[in-house]
Amino acid sequence: MKKSLSRIFILTERDFKEILRDPLSLIFTIGMPLFMEILFYLIFHELTDQFEMKYLAPGIVVFAQSFIALFVGLLIAIDRSTSFLTRLYVSNAKSYEFIFSYALSMIPIIFVQSLLFFLVGGIIDSSIFSINMISAIFVSLVSSLLFIGLGILLGSLCNEKSIGGISSIVIAGQSVLSGMWFPIEGLSEGMITFMNILPFRNATKLVENTMNGINDVYKDFLIPLIIVLAYAIVSFVLAIVAFKRKMKSD
Amino acid sequence: MTTAIKIDGLTKKYKDVTAVDGLNLEIYEGELFSLLGVNGAGKTTTIKMLSTLVKPTSGDAVIFDYSILHDEEKIKEIIDISMQETAVARKLTVEENMEFYGRLSGQSKVELNETKKAIYEAFGFEKIAKKQASKLSGGWQRKLSIALALISKPKILFLDEPTLGLDVIARRELWKTINQLKGKMTIILTTHYMEEAEALADRIGIMKDGRLLFVGTKEELFGKTGKTNVEDSFIEIVSGGQPL
Numbered sequence: 470m471k472k473s474l475s476r477i478f479i480l481t482e483r484d485f486k487e488i489l490r491d492p493l494s495l496i497f498t499i500g501m502p503l504f505m506e507i508l509f510y511l512i513f514h515e516l517t518d519q520f521e522m523k524y525l526a527p528g529i530v531v532f533a534q535s536f537i538a539l540f541v542g543l544l545i546a547i548d549r550s551t552s553f554l555t556r557l558y559v560s561n562a563k564s565y566e567f568i569f570s571y572a573l574s575m576i577p578i579i580f581v582q583s584l585l586f587f588l589v590g591g592i593i594d595s596s597i598f599s600i601n602m603i604s605a606i607f608v609s610l611v612s613s614l615l616f617i618g619l620g621i622l623l624g625s626l627c628n629e630k631s632i633g634g635i636s637s638i639v640i641a642g643q644s645v646l647s648g649m650w651f652p653i654e655g656l657s658e659g660m661i662t663f664m665n666i667l668p669f670r671n672a673t674k675l676v677e678n679t680m681n682g683i684n685d686v687y688k689d690f691l692i693p694l695i696i697v698l699a700y701a702i703v704s705f706v707l708a709i710v711a712f713k714r715k716m717k718s719d
Numbered sequence: 720m721t722t723a724i725k726i727d728g729l730t731k732k733y734k735d736v737t738a739v740d741g742l743n744l745e746i747y748e749g750e751l752f753s754l755l756g757v758n759g760a761g762k763t764t765t766i767k768m769l770s771t772l773v774k775p776t777s778g779d780a781v782i783f784d785y786s787i788l789h790d791e792e793k794i795k796e797i798i799d800i801s802m803q804e805t806a807v808a809r810k811l812t813v814e815e816n817m818e819f820y821g822r823l824s825g826q827s828k829v830e831l832n833e834t835k836k837a838i839y840e841a842f843g844f845e846k847i848a849k850k851q852a853s854k855l856s857g858g859w860q861r862k863l864s865i866a867l868a869l870i871s872k873p874k875i876l877f878l879d880e881p882t883l884g885l886d887v888i889a890r891r892e893l894w895k896t897i898n899q900l901k902g903k904m905t906i907i908l909t910t911h912y913m914e915e916a917e918a919l920a921d922r923i924g925i926m927k928d929g930r931l932l933f934v935g936t937k938e939e940l941f942g943k944t945g946k947t948n949v950e951d952s953f954i955e956i957v958s959g960g961q962p963l
Contacts, residue, residue: 472825475822475825476823479819479822479823480823482819483808483811483819486808486810486811486815487808487809487810487811490810490851491810547809550804551804551805551806551807551809552802552803552804552805552806553806553807553808555772555802555806556800556801556802556806556867556868557823558772559770559771559772559795559798559799559800560795560799560820560823560824560871561792561795561796562823
């Protein structure tokens with residue numbers, strides 16, 4: 470157990486450095502969402518409620534997390550293609566240790582994302598500063614599990630070349646199906662049901678409701694939490710199975 | 720001579736394809752044994768089975784008293800492998816790569832520093848220690864990849880096509896490095912470069928279609944085929960004496 474924890478820590482440190490030293494990952498996970506947060510607020514907040522900071526900041530936090538799926542997936546796909554992982558298997562490292570390390574290495578980045586986007590949001594519109602913001606930062610760590618799980622799953626299934634295209638489905642899903650960029654009231658009932666079944670809108674609602682206040686614990690918090698966690702758990706289970714299988718076949 | 724690896728009827732089948740077919744072989748402690756064969760001969764599959772990365776369909780191999788079927792963990796403690804593809808952490812520096820692998824193998828800080836020092840000297844890493852692995856040339860990356868396999872101080876080192884894709888200078892430099900390792904550990908080297916086996920190997924095994932067609936020293940190989948170099952001898956054995 471002690472050896473296993475030590476290996477997870479060593480692998481996590483390495484994964485974190487690999488991600489941090491890739492300028493593109495920093496641009497897409499932090500730079501670009503931050504730019505969008507400021508720009509979209511300045512352009513649209515007087516035109517529509519959708520872009521008030523109390524909605525925009527939580528939306529951006531979860532949207533930025535969708536890029537985590539891309540970069541964790543890319544790291545795994547590259548590790549597989551270079552035989553890096555195969556070789557580490559000879560050092561007695563186990564599949565679950567790899568999975569844990571990939572997931573844990575993302576947590577500091579996700580924490581920085583949430584903190585930064587909320588803080589900048591608060592600086593632009595100080596009305597969003599409240600104790601709920603701290604809760605929202607921690608709840609956003611839960612929503613991030615969904616994207617980490619999806620990233621590990623896609624990284625286990627795709628190669629270095631295809632991972633970019635495939636994981637953009639997750640990013641597009643979060644962008645379009647979360648309803649963060651447009652009011653969903655005009656959409657058909659079927660479409661809204663579809664969005665409510667998928668995890669993207671629920672992830673955004675979870676963080677947004679936590680920050681803006683929960684009126685109905687069941688509807689505003691528990692339901693989105695259960696849906697997001699269910700997808701996250703399924704993603705992680707499938708990721709572990711896919712990862713193990715791929716490691717054997719690679 | 721102490722036996723380091725004893726392979727007994729090792730077989731690997733993938734659906735209809737038999738990658739390795741009833742391999743029997745003994746490899747002695749401290750020797751550099753070279754497995755020769757054309758692409759698809761079963762060299763890499765053999766290495767993967769011996770390093771416990773792939774389970775055999777039948778047969779077994781015993782590595783210093785440990786069975787690849789039953790003692791996977793124990794075997795992993797005494798072996799290391801350098802794969803065909805360069806396997807390094809690309810965004811870490813040379814030094815960070817060494818520390819990463821060293822810590823994973825469970826070495827203490829003091830022990831790791833000593834190992835690092837010895838490897839730096841052997842491979843000439845001092846001047847590139849702070850460089851990111853991805854920014855090194857192909858030859859240096861491959862050197863690093865092999866060096867990382869030495870960090871754990873293995874008793875058995877598997878080198879799978881170590882010079883594949885390298886230019887002639889980088890290849891010769893790597894030969895020099897591998898030569899320095901001879902005698903310090905048992906090395907199993909797969910290659911399809913005949914001159915590589917001729918320059919480095921104490922004994923040679925020739926594989927074709929998963930079967931071992933010849934095992935012996937270069938001299939024994941030349942004696943058997945009547946040729947004077949490994950390439951001609953290899954062709955003679957693999958083609959069964961038929962003109963190509």
